[in-house]
Structures are given as structure tokens and as C-alpha cells.
Amino acid sequence: MKKPIIFILIFTFAMSFTACEDYLDIVPDERPTDEDAFRSPNAALGYLYSIYGYIPNQRHSFSIDLLTSDEVVTAFEHENWAQFPRGEYTASNPVISYWNDLYKGIRQAYIFKSNIDSVEGIEQSTKNQYKAEADFLIGYFHFLLLRMYGPVVIADKQFDINMPAEDYPLRATYDESVDFIAGKLDEAAQGLPMEQTSSSDFGRATSVIAKSIKARMLLYAASPLFNGGGANNSSLFNGFTDHDGNQLISTSYEEAKWQRAADANKEAIDIALAAGNRLYANSDYDSEFPEDPIEKDLRYVYVDKQTDELIWAETRREGVYAFQNKSTPFIPGTSWNGVAPTLTILESFYSENGLPIDKDPEYDYQGRYNIDSTALGNTLSLNLNREPRFEAWISYHNDYYEIIRDDQKRIVTNYRRNDDEGIQGRSNNYSPTGYLNKKGVAPLLDQSRLQVSVNYPWPVIRLAELYLNYAEALIETGQNLNTAKEYIDKVRVRAGIPTIDEAWAPIGGANDQETLREIVRQERTIELYLENHRFWDLRRWQIADQYLDTKAKGMNIQGETDEEFFQVTEVKFPRNFSQRNYLMPIPQAEVNKNELLIQNPGY
Template sequence: MKKPLILIFIFTFAISFTGCEKYLDIVPDERPTDEDAFRSPNAALGYLYSIYGYIPKQRSGTYSIDLMTTDEVVTAFEHETFAKFPRGEYTASSPVISYWNDLYKGIRQAYIFKNNIDGVAGIEESTKTQYKAEADFLIGYFHFLLLRMYGPVVIADKQFDINMPVEEYPLRSTYDESVTFISNKLDEAAQALPMEQTSSSDYGRATSVIAKSIKARMLLYAASPLFNGGGANKSSLFSGFTDMDGNQLISTSYEKEKWQQAAAANKEAIDMALAAGKKLYKNSDYDSDFPEDPIEKDLRYVFVDKQTKELIWAETRKETAYDFQNKSTPFIAGTSWNGVAPTLTILEAFYSENGLPIDKDPEYDYQGRYNIDSTALGNTLSLNLNREPRFEAWISYHNDYYEIIRGDKKRIVTNYRRNDDEGIKGRSNNYSPTGYLNKKGVAPLLNQSRLQVSVNYPWPKIRLAELYLNYAEALIEAGQDLNTAKEYIDKVRVRAGIPTIDEAWAPIGGANDQETLREIVRQERTIELYLENHRFWDLRRWQVAEEYLDSKAKGMNIQGETDEEFFQVTEVKFPRNFSQRNYLMPIPQAEINKNELLIQNPGY
């Protein structure tokens, strides 16, 4: 007898009110056949779980297309697969990381499930209805992931015969047709999904709030300049991108109404999330001594705390010892890799302690930001001081505390000069290329005593703060209600321990026009969603990626042995390339070869 496939995705860290952990982590010997999959209720449920397994693993640096591939960080792991993306080293023949085949396999499996679940005895009708809704959600979500990555998709609206002749293969629909299909699929799923999963063992499965949130994110993307005629101030990149009949696959005309649709969808998702008990993570009572500052503690634990109510959807696959946390933590040979390094671009994006951009704050010495300053822990760069709490919570700098368990210590002082403990010391990897380390997403109670991940937690896929910023951005671009937009940005700012927009901007003339608020909401996303798989897509959808991704990162001089040598702005040696074709990923050439009528993306 073959076992049903239950992939790791639905093992749960399962958040329960008692704080206990349950794990559904069954790894079978082989993939199930359709006959096995529908022989019993348990087998059918296992088949449903296996469809979730096609969701890309976002927290894995090695195979995640959007985690460490923009200008947020540069890493010591340029030999790994993901590093080819910031270097622009991918083609249609060698797409490096491509989700095309796996996502369409997942879509096909979802239709197989829908077409067979009614024949399984012993499952209540209400349960079957929910199972079908989950399959519909996954069909819609997989199409969205394809849309985000490749642009106009081949819509799979049914289970296609794998033996169909080539001339019957479906072709790419337009971008707007794809959006309509996905919206309808997610709306249909939301009608039959629960608002929240009440059992801890179901944590990570689809809900109506998740479905509406994905729809809201997609409509935000669809309204953005890349897919909306270049926006109000730019030209479309896709003139001439047509199918065989001359139909424009991505519209070159700007439609302001798309922002209004995005605003409405995000407000609907927010209202549903609040009704389901979601809220911004504040006043953490997590049992740890550090960070000592309560606001920094909230920020550090915002999704690391498994009891957080801010997460709307999370990836529950278990982190390995070679994934995100150990790659970010200060070096210990054989246990932590010291290599996820924030760039000067992202460091300068964080606000001053007054909640203003550092180049606009009259109280911040912007011209002197690269001077050496002294603190109780030793010399550091002036850039690192008088910054907002998110900077201190998420960024480790020279002569700063890194909250981590190391022996009997609960925090250590980090130093990044050449011969320091966290310095390069002549290593070819396992070092910080910029002289900084990331702290976001690293549990302060992570124990570095051996090669392990002592604190596992669900990785954020959607959290409430994103929906607030989505809604604010859509309102700003629609020119609909700028005061409401500021209100929702302020919810995120106040939680982060900085003044509201009106309070912060008052000394420099206020922030009341669309252009200024556009800059503010984009900067808020850059800060708040730092290293959460968003910036890869944001820079593309805003149609500004060349400005940020086509030049080498900068940091400190990590070969410097003294403070004076170390605190010098230095270009990181790793090449970085971006061209217009990189706005969309290439459809694998093997798929084009199967069907010569399938239109490839521009530039490939």
C-alpha cells in the first residue's frame, strides 16, 4: 500500500491557545497515484495537503527568488542558486529558479482533487465543500504567483488532458483577463472557506481572509505602473508585446480606476482580518530579557512570536540549520554563517528617530553620517545613531548588541573589522560583505550552542501591516482620500515608535500632496516589509528597478583593521545587473519548444 503524500507545508507549528506545538510532518516513500489518493478520507486529505506543497518556499535563501535578491542585502553566499538573480544571470534556456512547471502541476493536481473528492465515502458534505474551496483557492493563488512572475498567464480553467494534441494547447491570456480569472476564483473560494482555522493542526490552510488578502495584493500589483500603462507619469514597457492575433498582452493605457479597485479590495480584506481577530503586534509579553526596549521587542518579535495575531497567512515548513536564521547570525564555526548583510541603500532608507527621511530631517546630521562617533560600547558610524526603533531592532552594526543565546550570554557585542570575531578574517564565505548583519526574523532566544534551529516559527506570507500599506498606497494613487491613507500608514508608524506623518513632517512644511505621500508610502514599505519577500516585486511593479538593482551594493571596508580603515564607504565586489527584460521572468524555453504559439516574454 502506498502512503498519501503529505508534504512538509502543513506540518504545523500550530499556534494554539495553550501554546503547545503539534507537527504533521509525514514524508512518504513515494508520490501517490490518483487511485490511492481517493481511497479513504485520510488519503484524500493527504492529497489536498500535497497540493499546498507546490507553494514556493519563501524563507529558503537558496531557492527563493525574492528573499535575498534585491538591494536590501548582499550575502557571502554568491555560490548559491539565488545569487544569479541579482547578477542577472538567467535566461529562458537556463531560468535558474522557475516556478512555471511546478505551479502548473499544482493547478492540475487541484483540479484532479476537485473532480474526485465527491466520490470519497465517509466525508461530510460540508467538509467536501470546504476542501473544494481550498482547491479553488490554490488554483487562484498559483495563477497569481505565475502572473506576478511571468505576466499574462496560460489560464488553466479545468483539468486538461495531458495527451491533448499540441494544436489544442491553451495560449496566454491578456494580463487583464488573467486578473479577472484569478479574482473570480479567489472570490468563489472565499465564499466557502472559514474566516479562520480554529484547530491548531489546520494552521496554514486557506481561509476567506487569506483569499481576500491575496486578491487585494494582486489588484494592487495590477494597478501599479508596470502593469497599468506605466502609471500616470511613465510610458508602458510593453508596446508591441502582443499575441499572434495582435492583441496587446499587457495594456499600454493607464487606468486610474484600477487603483480604486485595489483600494476597495484591500479595505475589504482589512475589515475581514479585523473581524477575524487580527491586529498589529504590540505590547509583547514574550518571555525574553532582550531587547530591553519594549518597542524594539515588539518589532523583533512581530512574527517570530508564534502567538502573534498580526499574521494572516504564514508558511509553516520547518526551517533548516542552513536557512535564514543561521545565515544571519554572528559567526561561530559550524553553527552560524554570519552572511546576510544589509546594504547602505537599505540602511539609509530607515528613518531618523524623528520619523523623517535622514536627508530631510533638519535635526539629523546627514552630511556627517559617515563620521565616526563614540558610544558606551565603542566607536561606531554616525549613520547608526539617532535612528528609528526598526533600525535598532533589525540591523546589527559595529559595536552594537546582537540579541542571541551564546553560552550563558543573551546578547553579544558585534564587531566587523577584518580581524574581529564577526570580521572576514580571510574567509571566502561566512562573512558580512558590508560590515553589518541582519537581525530581523532572527529569534533572540535562538541558541547557537550547536548546529540546529532551536526556535522555529511560521514565516510571514501576509500580515496586517502589509494590508494597511497596500490600502494606503492605493488610496494615494487613486487620489481618493489622502487623509485616510495617512491614517493607515500612521498605524504602522506608531507601532514602530515614530511620530505620525503630520507630526513628523510639520517642521518641514507638511505632507499633504500625492507626490510626497507616494514617496512616504513607498519608503514605509521598504522599511516595514524589509526582508519579507516584497521588495523584489515592489521595485518591478513600480517600474523603478533599474535605479536600484543595476549597480553594486555598498557597505563598510571589511578589510579594514582599524576603525579609521573600516569606517570607509566601500563598493562590494559582487556584480549587479538589471535590464528592462528582467521586469518579467522568462518562460522556460522547453515550454516554448513544446508549443511554438506560446509567446515568450520580451527580451528573451
């Protein structure tokens, strides 16, 4: 069912702030004795909305996981978030930390649950739904903590803020944390609607959202980082124990965790389909470009506010110094020309035959760095004969970028030193790799002045993720591999490439676990590009050190001619990753408050 989307009150409190204290001014002191917060139905609803405000804003650059992996490198290395790819964060200076704010949100949710029944003028059924939303937020906030820090301090009730230090709760094991969160999300799902029927409620919790978050969490829990290092038992956490010697993250591999993840993702898929979610396709969006219908679908897959694919979305409005304007070709004072895909990601996209470019016998892999000619001018051979997602989401030299500029609806981009999109003499607002991102940029974005003319909800969960989650879990069980291929193929076919069996047939097929593992991971890398996933995927697969400890590469942006520009060049910005970076540090100030709180390894 298509759902018209408006940007609702739930998230607007947090629109332009980084700390929760700033956007909770509508809520009095968070003590249950404070009468103002529950003086009326509207005040109580405002209090519930403010709890949603603790959700980190995933679409802005101060998010920990948007621009901080190896997908892109930007011209904005002076911003705080850039300390993450450089490995410049510590327990004393965590740079971006959600620990305190998420626990504040959990506390507020318990306060809300304790007081909502006392509010007159609200139907009991509505109160029950409100409490289910609070339970969902408790579970979700714990999941965000789990994903970032590993084993959490389980807050299973509202703790007395004046409790003595010796009574402070300690970290549970990772598996205990998972079970608590799964239970809380299941409990919440029972009291939540399957979908929000009013457009003004878009963004509030539903049973589909709760089941989808549970499914994602169980996928993470089954992954090598948290599951004994995978089938080869290469755990990074030997000796990571509490004061009683309990192993906080298991060092033993359990295949059953993958089956649990598969079951949860299938359940989430089934309920999402029942609620009307579908892969976005056959767009009738009223825009002239992209001309190719498949590329148009891919460009609008979540930019279209009428999409059925979004299960949950971030509805805070985008600022003028945020993602879209940072991605678009340079105009002084209007757009910042700085979100640049890396060579690693560029080479991850498939050939037009749906095969990795180094495996496709019809693709000239050895000659990919040659100069080739097109109707628009010279470009790199690497940019040609690629799948529709590459064309839809990547801007390269002598290619169209579909945006509105003056009376044009698309422009040709050029990235040599002295070109319009080149570095010229700037120290900022340039593409460090000679490419720009187009994904998540609306083709109807109007750059005539400093504005965000097209706002849309940012994807937190969409159906394609659940399909790939389910496929990955099935592959790792080693069973139902054909079913896994079916769900990957749903994403591939929408992307305009052949099915796995069709694509791999010329090179011997793809029927074993190892090959399908590589395929599903590459599909995630492509399909979920720049949607806050790869930062976590590389970590949970326990391969982040292979990708995040090396400088990015692109074209020679100082080159003034084609011959100079089309040279693979290392980007100057440092990149560092060590074993400790698989988990984020608990803020040292919190450890200092509670000497029994175990810090993560390496910090």
C-alpha cells in the first residue's frame, strides 16, 4: 500500500542537533514525579515523540556509519566524523558516542511506561499501543548499543538514578543481550499495528519494524565477529571476560545462530509482504531523467516518497549542508561536490552481465584502466559496460548527472583539475577520487539556490535488505541454497541484471556455499551502498582490517589532460584500522563511574 509521507513531529525536535539535551526542551525534568510531562494527552504524546528523538540521525555526516567506511572518501576530512576512518578515537575521546544518549532514551521510555496509565482522556487501546512503542524503543536502543559496543548493560527496568555505585548493573554477555532484545522486540510487536494507517504517524513503530530489527540483530549475532569467529573458530575475543571469568563474547561457533537468523528474517519478510511492502519498480515518478526505466527505478528506490519498499525511514528533514548538497556537482555556495566513491566500490559493481568484473569473460578486466570514447567524450573503460546500479548511482567523467541546474535537467560532469567539477585550486569542495555519488540524490533537486528542494525519508530498513539478510543466513547454514539464490535474484532482477544461475552459467555456475557467500556479500555491498550498512557489515564479517586499513584510490584529480587524469592514484587521506576498532570504546567517563564496568578490548 502506498503511503504518502510527511515529515512528522516525531523527529523534527532533533532536526539539527547532535546532543539529545538540545532537542528535549519540550520535556520537563525526566523524573516520574514531574506532572507536566503527563498533564494531558498531548503532553504525553509529546513525551513519547521525544523518546524517538534519541534515535541517531543516520542521514547526516555526524552519523557514525554513513561516510566512515570504504565506500566513499570526501573533501570534508576536517569534520569530526572523519576521525573514524582515520582510527583517531579513544575511550577518552570517542568522537561520536551514543552510549549516554541511548541509555537516557531507555530511561525515558521506562518513565513513560510507568506514567501513561495515569493520563486521562486517552483510550486504553491507545495507551497499550504507546507502551508497545516504548518497549520497541527500549529494544531498539539496546540493539544500537549492542551493534556499537558489543555486550551491553541490560536496562530491564527504570533504575534509581541515585543508586550507590556498588549497585550499578554490569555488562551482560553478548548472547544474553541478544536474548533480552529479541524478547523485548517480540513483546513490542504484539502490541503494535502492522502498519501506520495515518500519514502523520509515518516513522512510528510497527510490528513489521520490530520484527525487522530483531531479524537484523540476529543476523549480526550469527556473524563471525560475534559467533566464535565463524566456522574456522578465529575469535578475536579470547580473554574478554567479566570479573567472574565469564566470556562476554562467545569464542565458540554455533551454526544454529544462522538458522535462528534465517527464521527471523523469513518471519519479517512475510509480515512485511502482508503489510504491503514491495520492491520498488515500474516507477511512474514524474521526471524526465534518468531516461532508462531501470535506472530511474534505482535512482528513486527510496527517494520517491510513495515507495512501497521502505519498512522504516528516518523522517528528519535534511539540512543544506548535508548529504544531497555534499554529493552534487560544484556550485559556489550551493553544492559541495565532495562525496566521492572509491575505486574499491567502483570495482565492486557488476558488469552488465551481472558478474564480478574480474570473472566476466566478456569484460576486459585487464584493460579497465584504458581510456575509451563515448558520445559525451573520453572516459575510463572501467565506467563502461557496467550494471544499471553503477549507471544510476555513480557519476564519472563525461557522464550525465541528473539534477536541475538553471534550465537544464541534467549536466555533463568533468573531474580533471581545471574542469567545473575538478579541484581547481580549492582545498575543499572537490571530489578526491574524480567521481561523485548520485545515490540518494533526487534527480529533481533544484540547485538554483542554497536549499534542499527535495526532501525524502532516509531508509533505515527496506525490503531488499531483508531479502539479502535471509539469503545470507540460509547460505551460512549450508542448506536451502536454491532458496537463498531466489531471494538474491529478486534484488538482482529489479536491478536489471540476470539471475545468479543465468549469469554464472558460462563460468561453471554458483552452487557451493563459498561462492554464494561471496555473491551475497557483494550484493549487499552494491545494493546497500551508502545506506549505513557497510560500516557494520565489514566488522561483523570480521574482515574490516582488509578494507579499512588502507588508503582509498581514485583518479589523479591533479591531472589536467585525459592522459594525466585517468591514472589510478592513492588518495592522500590516512586510513587506519586495528583489531580494537571492531568495537567502539565505552566512554572512559562511564568506566570511571563504575570500576566494575569492563572496557572493550584495546581501549
